[in-house]
Amino acid sequence: AQSVTQLGSHVSVSEGALVLLRCNYSSSVPPYLFWYVQYPNQGLQLLLKYTTGATLVKGINGFEAEFKKSETSFHLTKPSAHMSDAAEYFCAVRVGSGNTPLVFGKGTRLSVIA
């Protein structure tokens, strides 16, 4: 069965600094990988996803993530943090067709300090 590990339940960065949120997955077959963002009391918004092809994927709000099969990682980065980036971030994996559910990591809360 697949699983997702997000290292660090809370990450704090200064405004303008690099954002790095770590995600490692476990899957016996090539997975589909996702990053979602959740603002307080709201649902999930898709930031980006990896399915096949280019391993560096770009998403919304300046975020990007790189799929590294050898490291079973899919870390999320953003060159320069903005105050509005403060939120909860979830990494998720799915194996199989679209009719299979997502398996989520425990989430990482990003705080941005002025």
Place this chain on the structure above:
Amino acid sequence: GAVVSQHPSRVICKSGTSVKIECRSLDFQATTMFWYRQFPKQSLMLMATSNEGSKATYEQGVEKDKFLINHASLTLSTLTVTSAHPEDSSFYICSAILPSGPQETQYFGPGTRLLVL
């Protein structure tokens, strides 16, 4: 992009009562919807898979008689929490798959916050 709505956005009820939460795909038909539950400061946990016209598939540990799921149409799935208790207080989120779109993408509703007193 595809839009999924949930109603109500939040609900407060007394212990022992039942609460119905609706999940609608507004601009597409969804044969499959998922129901997740999120406790404070925790991740989303899959409760069940809702398939239009058939019985829902529940995850291990989720009581099907307590969490009734009905997917009566291609645009609506409902989750009814029966005889709710304070421990059922949580954030419930549904998602739907856009059949004609990328098969990898689920669209999430905004969630329903349930507080049982």
